[in-house]
Structure formats: structure tokens, C-alpha cells
Amino acid sequence: MPAIECRNLSKYYGDVRGIEDVSFAVEDGEVFGFLGPNGAGKTTAIRTMLGFLSPTSGGATLLGHDATDPVDSRRARERIGFLPGDPGLDRDRTAAAFLDHQAALRGESSREDLVERFGLDESRRIGDLSRGNRQKVALVAAFMHDPDLLLLDEPTSGLDPLLQEEFAALVRERVDDGASVLLSSHVLGEVAALCDRVGVLRQGHLVAVESVSDLRSRGGKQVRVRIAEDVDRSDFEVRGIMNLRVGETVSFTWTGEYDALIDLLSRYTVRDLDVVDAPLEEAFMTFYDGDVPGPTGNGGAGGAPGDDARSDTAAEPAGDAR
Template identity: 95%
Template sequence: MSAIECRNLSKYYGDVRGIEDVSFAVQNGEVFGFLGPNGAGKTTAIRTLLGFLSPTSGGATLLGNDAADPVESRRARERTGYLPGDPGLDRDRTAKAFLDHQAALRGASSREDLVDRFGLDESRRIAELSRGNRQKVALVAAFMHDPDLLLLDEPTSGLDPLLQEEFAALVRERVDDGASVLLSSHVLGEVAALCDRVGVLREGHLVAVESVSDLRSRGGKQVRVRVAEGVDRDDFEVRGIMNLRVGETVSFTWTGEYDDLIDLLSGYTVLDLDVVDAPLEEAFMTFYDGDVPGPTGSGGGESSGSDAAGSGAVGSGGEGR
């Protein structure tokens, strides 16, 4: 039994598509990433999986429980840690009072350790906390009952780099203990560092499910070459070359076969050659060329209001779904 099984799941808001025909599975002990810019459908998918939204069609199970059945969904949530993209914390309570309430509902076996690790001051009112400190409260609440499954929507939003590293270490520890994780992000570095596989969402459609290594390979290689002869730009206007820049050094992204690249360069006297992996951003953007299958209509849905955390964010501002 998989930790999550999602079968042709669709959610429409009237005529506006949130997600459509989304199918994937998260295996036990796996960190699965939802990758896509704000508005791609990540939050809609997570909230539908949790039973907070009723699917328009299709279905899903969490820890073997039917996500659309109120009793089974509640049973699954008892064993699930959920971090919303924009945690709706009671601003009039102290962090301690909020966590006390959450502990009474689900337990808090790891609370003390987590409060210490994240340097959280529980005595302060939530209204007085910065965005990053509110995120700490939400993280402690999601992890402190040692759940079997974690659904984390933009989890590092507002955290400084050191706390982002602490969060990553915490995820790895929980997976080592047998937990499974669905992590939604538009921060490519975060996904690459933590996830085993990635589902790429575009305008409500799951356009690919790949390992992180396979996703990297889609971006090809960045090539910088210096040759003795003058360069005719037309010689490099060939299939497999993207982002061509011709000057004293010729640079481009190569997405073809290595033999073809060697054949191309064999016509020159190569003085210097540098070939490295292309940035993950380029691999990701290959999924954002061309048309999206299925009905038209995007946007709308509930706003996650999440901020980009760190560098390498995909897309711009806008509201998440």
C-alpha cells in the first residue's frame, strides 16, 4: 500500500480549473515533490487529498483511507502532519497556547525537541511574531506528533538559510524513521536537495513525474568552448543547441547526443572546453513550452499566499493554488 494514491483527481471551481486528471503515488518512505510556479495547482491538490475540498471527479487515498470519505479522511489526518502554505494561526493566542491545543488533539511527543531546534519562543503572542517565527510554530505543530505522513506546502517560506537547513535535516530524519512526505514548492534547490521524485504541475495538469536526476538530465549541459578559428554562427544553429551566445567564447546549452556535439566541434581547433550540468531551472522550463493538454481555463482557486523562499524560485509573484 502506498502512502498516497491519487487517481485521475480533478477539482474545478465552477468553470475554472484547479487541477485536472492528476494521477500519481507516493511510496512509503519517499519524499515526493510537487514542483510548479504559484498558481500551478499545488495547494488545490494537497487540500483535496486532505479532504478539505471535495473532488469534482477522481479519487485518492491517504495511508489507505479514502480521502473523500469523511470518517476515513479524519482517520488519515490523525496520522498526518499538515503545513499549509499560509498557516491560519490564532493571532490572539501565544505560541504555547496554540501548540497546547494542537497537542491535545493529536499528541506532542517531539514538541520539546522541535521548539529547541527551531529556537521558538513559545511565550510570545502569534500576532507579535515575524513571518519566519510564525512558520516555526506551524512546523512544530505539523511534526510534533511524529506523523506517518507529512504534507508540506511551501514549508521553508520565511525561514532563514540556517533554519532551512535544519528543516531539511528534520525531513531526512523523519523519512529514516519511516515517514512519507509530499512537499510542495516552487524553490528548485529545495526540491533537488530533498525529493526522490518530482511531479511537475502546470496549470492544473501533472505534466511529468520524474526522478530528480532525470529532471536534471532534461536540462542538458552547459557548454563553453574557445576555438582558434573565427566562428560562423550559422554552424551552431543546429538541433540540440539552445541559448547560443557567440563571441570570443562560444557558449550554449546542449540537449543532444554527445557524439553529435563532438562531430560539431571536430571542425574547429578547440583551445578550451568546459561542459557542466545545466541549472535545474532550465530543466524545469522544458515543461513550460508548448500547449497544455485538456480543457482551457486556469487561475482562480484558493490563494496560498506563500512567498518565494530563497533563490531559484520558479515563476513570479501571483497567487498560488
């Protein structure tokens, strides 16, 4: 049974579409990435899956439990680590007091190790902490009971690069131990480094589910070639070439078959050739040409009003499985 299974999950806010007909599964031991810009519906999808929002239609199961059933979803959340996009931490408590409260709900088997790894000073009042240090508190709360499933909404927000690397290592360790992860992000590099597959959300619709390698292939290859002869730009204005630049070197994005590229270059004396993957951003943007059709009356909106990386309310503290 998948760790997460969504079946035509929809959430509307009046006439405004949050998400619509979202269907996908996260397998045991998989890191699944939710990709999309702010407002795409990522946070709405996660909160609806967790039972914090009632779906308009459709359903979801987490660890085999029905997310739409209050009792059953509560059982699931005991085995889940949840990190909201904007953790609602009690600013008047110390980090230690907040984590003590979370530990009383679910346990704290890994707390000491996590506090040390993230360099968290538990004695400080949360209201006095920087954004990055508040994120550390939330991460410790989400991971410290060794959950079977982690739902992480923009988990590296506010973390410096070294701590981002520490977070990535932690995710890999937990997956090696059998956990499953759903990670929401608009940072493509983060998703590419950690995830096995990605789901691309656009205006509340899941427009693709594919492996990271397949996503990369959409962007094609970046080609830089130095040619001995003078080059006429029109010779390279052919099918499969995008973003053409002609100068001392000829550079372009190639989206065609390799044989066709070799045939094209074989006409010249090639002095130097460099072929690399195109940036993931180029692949991602292929999903954002044109509009996704939506129901009448929704104004084309995607995501809840204000649904972005900062749209979680303080209703559910980080990792709170209640």
C-alpha cells in the same frame, strides 16, 4: 500500499478548473515534490487529498484511508503532519498555547527538540511574531507528533537560509525513520535537493511525473569552450544547441547526444572546456511551452481562484488533524 495514491482526482469551482484527472502515487519512504508556479493547482490538490475540499470526481487514499470518506480521512489525518501554505494561526494566542492545543489532538513527542532546533520562543504572542517565526510555529506543529506522512505546502516560506538547511535535515531524518513526504514548492532548488521524484503541475493538470535526475536531463548541459581558431557563429548553429553565445569563449546549452558534441568540437583546437548541468529552471520551463488543453468553459484557468502559495485559508491550523 503507497503512502498516497491519487486516482483521476479533479476539483472544479463552478466552471473554473482547480485540478483535473490528477493521478500519481507517493511510495513509503519517498519524498515527492509538487512543482508548479503559483496558481498551478498545488494547494487545491493537497487540500482535496486531505478531505478539506470535496473532489468533483476521482479519489485519493492516504496511508490506506479513503480521503473522500469523512470518518476514514479523519483516521488518516491522525497520522499526518500538514503544513498549509499560509498557516491559519490564532494571533491572540502564544506559540506555547497554540502548540499545547495541537499536542492535545495528536501528541508532542518531538516538540522540545523541534523548538530548540528552530530557535522558537514559545512565550511570544503569535500576532507579534515575524513571518519566519510564525512559520517555525507551523513547522513544529506539523512535525512534533512524528507523523507517518507529511504534506508540506511551501514549507520554507519566510525561513532564512540557515533554517532552510535545518528544515532539509529534518525532512531527511524523518524519511530515514520511515516517514513519507509530499512537498509542494515553486522553488526548484529546494525540490532538487530534497525530492526523489517530482510531479509537475500546469494549469491544474499533472503533466509529468519523473525523477529529479530525469528532470535535470531535460535542461541539457551548459557548455563553455575556448577555441584556438577563429569561430564562425554559423558553425555552431546546429541541431542540439540552444542559447548560443560566441565571443572569446563559445557558450551554449547542449540538448543532443554526447557523441555529436564530441564530433562538433573535434574540428577545433580546444584550449579549455567546461560542461555542467543546465539550471533546473531550464528543464522546468520545457513543460510551459504552449497550452494544456482543458474543458470548454474553464477559460484555461488552472488552480482555484487565488490558488497560490498564500491561498490557504485559516480554516485548518498547521498540522491540525481534526
